[in-house]
Amino acid sequence: MTTLAAIINISLCSLINRRLTVFLTVFAIALSVMLLLGVEKVRQDAKLSFANTISGTDLIVGARSGSIQLLLYSVFRIGNATNNISWRSYQAVAARKDVKWTIPISLGDSHRGFRVMGTSETYFKHYSYGQSRQLKFRNGKPFEDVFETVLGAEVARNLGYSIGDKIVIAHGLGTAGFAKHDDKPFTVSGILEHTGTPVDRTVHVSVEGITAIHVDWKDGSRVPGMSMDAEAVRKMDLTPRSITAFMVGLNSRLSAFRVLREINNFRREPLLAILPGVALQELWGLMGTAEAALGAVAILVVAGGLLGMLTMMLASLNERRREMAILRAIGARPLHIGAMFLIEALFIAALGCLLGLVLLYSAMVILQPVVETQLGLFIPIDMPQLREWLILGLVLVSGALASIIPALLAYRRSLADGMTVRI
């Protein structure tokens, strides 16, 4: 027992004596551990974040394209719709007896880099995210007028808007769109609470508002000589002719498959209805390969870090032969000498894991706001989960396994050298 304590003590002193190389080795392992845990965390949290973006919506309907594409542009504001669907088709589905509510979605415009979504007041009533959480207003109320807008929390925070401010919507999705609907500004009527979903990054207006800013436009550009002011437009019939997609809530979940089938066989227009959960699963399937590749890279980087440690230990083996001989003369067994290397490896790997955790959490604290504003992904900072501890445990075990090589060499060498090193 005291012998083991002595061996551990000597190992630590020896590590301190070689602190520069040891620190670099620890740092390399820490970086690799940070990468591995980071990849794992982003993977899980991205999934969670995606899965939390929509709840309570039974179906999403859009023009016929890929189901993942429809999910991405309608819910996550990623990518674009290739086609619109007609307002009449939307009305036809909305009028079905088994349909409880619908939320129209009209996309294509933007405001200073944030996407504008045309919708209706049903959005604020029925859209839910996370564990059935409703949208809440931090300030103000839903839009009532054609030229009113409700901002997501991030939009308002980022651009410093408050109730009553006037904003101009640009045509298209570019950040610096020249074609601005600047003759028809919108007044901020409400600002939503933070949700941690793409809603935060969305500028909401009514579908009538979208129609209104496009009355004097055709095929994506202003019709020359035709200009109408806001007051004149307000008096027109602003019922849209088409929208991008719509969400559907059913009276009964059980009818979902039947309604889905019927919408997909809609005769007047080719429509695509998807179940959000199923489309998400498809998305994970699609990302599976990339995930696996990323995971493999992270594992290889950890292996690299541990190889670095192995190299360091093997290199130190020769210069430590005298040290080993002295310990033998004092009564250390060759087994003790081997154990020294195992202890060192465990210590280095443990320090690497610890430093890796510190680096990971520091990086998360720094990057969390950036990731949220830039990517709309909310990465919660919480304690490492069982899975993370398992990964760390595995790194430790791998470190110990790697050290078997130098430990064995040291054992055999000290057995041969005895108390004197012949050089």
Next chain:
Amino acid sequence: MIELSDVRFRWHRDAPLVLDIPAFEVRAGERVFLEGPSGSGKTTLLNILGGVTVPETGHVTVNDVRLGDLSGAGRDRFRADHIGFVFQMFNLIPYLSPMDNVILPCRFSQRRKAAAQQRSESVKNEARRLLRHMNLDAHKVAARPASAFSTGQQQRIAVARALIGAPPLVIADEPTSALDHAVRATFMDLMFEEVTTTDAALLFVSHDSRLATRFDRQVTLADINGATA
């Protein structure tokens, strides 16, 4: 203290015998000077006495224990408990302080730890006492690493370590070869003084026969060793 009978040793099966010693004895407390030219097998003999090397035939008895009856681990424990070694050089773990170097044997041997505590109440006190007797400043000795000390100082630190916990046998393998003349005499004085107070048997190996005068007995390896490799 030491008894060898019919000890034969060679490095490998086809190699010539390095040692062939029909009989050799060192009594308890006896101070023996063992001389012989370089390469004659002195260090090999010491390794056999320490139980690190196992002879091909014969019996080695140290402190009434037959080393051949012990397992490898048993011999290591026996060495930790009963023998203090001083080598020609590189005796110390360079990054540990002299203090920690001297204490080291007490970490591997309960017996020596107990003996040190009995003598000076604590292992540290005993180490400090020995270092002081070896003319080493108690303040400097705890603060700096062993590598910061001169060769002469390091050899004296090594003696303090060999003596801590009063092992009944001290083996010194050419401890003065790396020292220059002026330092050599002081080293011998201090070492002798200290070994005398502990009543340990001393087996001192050197090829410099001028040092032999103060010993109880002088043995030439060739006289006890039949092998002339």
